[in-house]
Amino acid sequence: MSSYQDKKENLKTRLKRIEGQVRGLHKMVDEEKYCVDVLTQINAVKGALNKVGMEVLESHTKGCVTNAIKEEEKEDxxxxxxxxxxxKFTNK
Known part of the structure; x- marks a missing residue:
């Protein structure tokens, strides 16, 4: 069971929105939109993905990691x- 189970629907909604943003980027490139506009949208997608990633990371830390330590598994x-x-998540 995932530690983000209670946030699953919210995460899926956000990922669908990001998917739409990426499709929009594809269309912008197809239509040869202004570079700065494309870069702005790329930055927005990266920001949105980072937020989703941080939510999953937070859930993992509060759930999986905490439970594993409580169960006296190898803490190190x-x-x-x-x-x-x-x-890996924070290095770009």
Whole structure:
């Protein structure tokens, strides 16, 4: 079971909106819209994806990570895995 289960519908709604934004970007490129306008939309999509990612990351930390530590699993391994995910997510 995922730790973001209670946010699933909200996440799916946001991802559908992002999907629409990406389709809009495709159309903008197809129509050769002004570069700055395309770049602005790309930045908006990146921001929206980052927000979704942060919600999933927060749920993972509060759910999966917390539960694993409470169950006395190898705390160092759990924290290392979390930090790997955080670094991958935040490095661009």
């Amino acid at each position: 391994e759990i924290i290392n895995e979390l930090m790997d995910v955080v670094f």
